[in-house]
Amino acid sequence: MNRKLKQNIYFGLFRISGWMVVAAIAVLIGYLVFYGIGAISWEFLTQAPRVGMSQGGIFPQILGTIYLMVLVLIISIPIGILSAVYLVEYQKNRFMKGVWRVVVHNLAGVPSVVYGLLGLGLFVLLLDMGASLIAAGLTLSILVLPIIIASTREALIAIPPSLREASMALGATKWQTVRHHILPYAMPGILTGVILSLSRAAGETAPIILVGAAFYMPNLPDSLFSAFQALPYHIYALATQTRIALTGPNLFGSALVLLMLVVGMNLVAIMLRNKYRKKYRW
Amino acid sequence: MIKVTDITVNQLNVHFDKAHALKDVSMKIGKNKITAIIGPSGCGKSTFIRCINRMNDLIPSARVTGDVHVDGTNIYDPRVDVTDIRKKIGMVFQKPNPFPKTIFENIAYAPRIHGTRRKEDLNRIVERSLRRAALWEEVKDRLNKSAYDLSGGQQQRLCIARTLAIEPEIILFDEPCSALDPIATAKIEDLLIDLKKDYTVVIVTHNMQQAARVADCTAFFYLGELIEYGSTRDLFEKPEKDLTEQYITGRMG
Numbered sequence: 123m124n125r126k127l128k129q130n131i132y133f134g135l136f137r138i139s140g141w142m143v144v145a146a147i148a149v150l151i152g153y154l155v156f157y158g159i160g161a162i163s164w165e166f167l168t169q170a171p172r173v174g175m176s177q178g179g180i181f182p183q184i185l186g187t188i189y190l191m192v193l194v195l196i197i198s199i200p201i202g203i204l205s206a207v208y209l210v211e212y213q214k215n216r217f218m219k220g221v222w223r224v225v226v227h228n229l230a231g232v233p234s235v236v237y238g239l240l241g242l243g244l245f246v247l248l249l250d251m252g253a254s255l256i257a258a259g260l261t262l263s264i265l266v267l268p269i270i271i272a273s274t275r276e277a278l279i280a281i282p283p284s285l286r287e288a289s290m291a292l293g294a295t296k297w298q299t300v301r302h303h304i305l306p307y308a309m310p311g312i313l314t315g316v317i318l319s320l321s322r323a324a325g326e327t328a329p330i331i332l333v334g335a336a337f338y339m340p341n342l343p344d345s346l347f348s349a350f351q352a353l354p355y356h357i358y359a360l361a362t363q364t365r366i367a368l369t370g371p372n373l374f375g376s377a378l379v380l381l382m383l384v385v386g387m388n389l390v391a392i393m394l395r396n397k398y399r400k401k402y403r404w
Numbered sequence: 405m406i407k408v409t410d411i412t413v414n415q416l417n418v419h420f421d422k423a424h425a426l427k428d429v430s431m432k433i434g435k436n437k438i439t440a441i442i443g444p445s446g447c448g449k450s451t452f453i454r455c456i457n458r459m460n461d462l463i464p465s466a467r468v469t470g471d472v473h474v475d476g477t478n479i480y481d482p483r484v485d486v487t488d489i490r491k492k493i494g495m496v497f498q499k500p501n502p503f504p505k506t507i508f509e510n511i512a513y514a515p516r517i518h519g520t521r522r523k524e525d526l527n528r529i530v531e532r533s534l535r536r537a538a539l540w541e542e543v544k545d546r547l548n549k550s551a552y553d554l555s556g557g558q559q560q561r562l563c564i565a566r567t568l569a570i571e572p573e574i575i576l577f578d579e580p581c582s583a584l585d586p587i588a589t590a591k592i593e594d595l596l597i598d599l600k601k602d603y604t605v606v607i608v609t610h611n612m613q614q615a616a617r618v619a620d621c622t623a624f625f626y627l628g629e630l631i632e633y634g635s636t637r638d639l640f641e642k643p644e645k646d647l648t649e650q651y652i653t654g655r656m657g
Contacts, residue, residue: 293491303503307504
């Protein structure tokens with residue numbers, strides 16, 4: 123076959139694949155916006171659901187999702203980043219490094235419902251936290267740890283060894299080198315992992331059903347040990363447990379809000395990343 | 405204020421896993437001199453120079469035996485703090501490796517981590533170091549610009565200035581000109597000759613002409629062994645060993 127024709131066929135395939143991705147996202151967002159935008163109002167964002175969830179808003183669900191993200195941020199981000207630093211910078215044994223890497227990769231592949239079971243067995247029952255915010259926060263924290271560790275690790279090993287050597291050769295301690303050079307230079311990559319994790323935590327449904335998300339609560343959670351409501355489960359509940367004819371607008375509105383939350387966070391991440399990239403480029 | 409030191413190396417051996425990279429090297433490096441280390445690729449010259457400030461500690465597979473005395477102290481003594489050693493013995497690397505920060509921050513980093521906090525002190529150190537590295541006039545108006553905006557030769561002089569800022573007694577250069585053009589190389593060489601008034605300088609180089617131009621003494625390494633060591637003129641004009649003669653006349657390596 124003619125070389126040019128071959129090239130055109132392959133480029134055509136690449137182009138079609140590329141546009142299919144864009145189209146899928148466009149359809150998804152378009153669909154959600156089309157059906158959901160009508161539901162969104164100030165009342166929708168600030169009121170609790172009423173009348174079998176066909177009226178009112180989704181404030182408790184938004185709040186619950188934000189609580190979860192904050193818990194994950196507090197619990198899992200520091201542990202994830204610090205353990206990746208240990209893994210890359212301090213663990214010298216090559217065999218142990220390999221073991222760690224395999225463990226982290228495998229953890230990333232465990233289905234989320236299995237994490238839910240772990241949370242149910244460990245936090246809810248064994249540690250007697252009950253179906254609660256804290257149990258869900260801890261469960262989601264374990265779930266996102268591999269994401270944070272893997273992305274932080276990638277960011278750390280991408281830093282040229284010559285910069286480490288430069289700092290060490292000036293008489294800096296390892297910690298000073300990590301603190302003043304490695305971590306700041308790796309920050310764009312680390313932030314990417316953090317945001318991915320938070321988006322994941324915001325969207326996970328299966329685990330939180332097992333460890334504390336409630337279908338309906340009359341009150342907002344008043345402590346870490348309260349049950350809570352969250353957006354993903356709310357969407358699931360509306361879609362499966364109610365009459366769509368009545369709750370449809372709220373269902374799509376909730377999905378749209380969840381999407382906006384995640385997209386908004388990604389935008390913040392991109393902005394932070396660009397800021398750091400501008401500051402430290404190498 | 406500036407104190408100059410000599411270096412005595414005894415029976416130095418380095419292994420990387422099973423590879424014996426440096427074999428029983430003993431030599432004395434004089435103060436206020438430029439000592440060049442030459443030899444073909446893989447002869448152990450970089451390994452050797454990295455033993456003098458214990459940079460090989462950073463390589464997990466490296467095992468170093470023997471001792472290196474600097475100013476009467478064995479730097480491989482377990483009681484010695486390696487960060488003190490590296491503060492006393494600066495190093496400039498093959499490829500310019502400025503930090504991705506401003507020119508000012510590149511220089512101010514080391515004094516800061518060693519305890520200098522006052523802005524005026526830092527300003528003074530930065531200016532003094534840059535002047536000493538013959539870079540001040542070129543960068544004084546853009547200290548807050550990224551070091552990455554400088555040319556390769558300027559970056560390497562910035563790295564030298566960064567090392568001078570820790571007030572070392574010895575400066576090690578690991579092929580400092582191998583990534584530079586001839587004009588930038590000439591500037592660095594002039595600087596080296598100027599620096600030896602105040603420092604003990606050890607330079608690894610691939611370039612024999614460079615060794616002949618700048619070094620007072622030259623050591624020839626081959627396959628991990630120190631083959632010949634003497635004044636640069638003697639080594640190049642009447643080498644004692646056949647291997648040395650073969651190398652400097654270009655018949656080997």
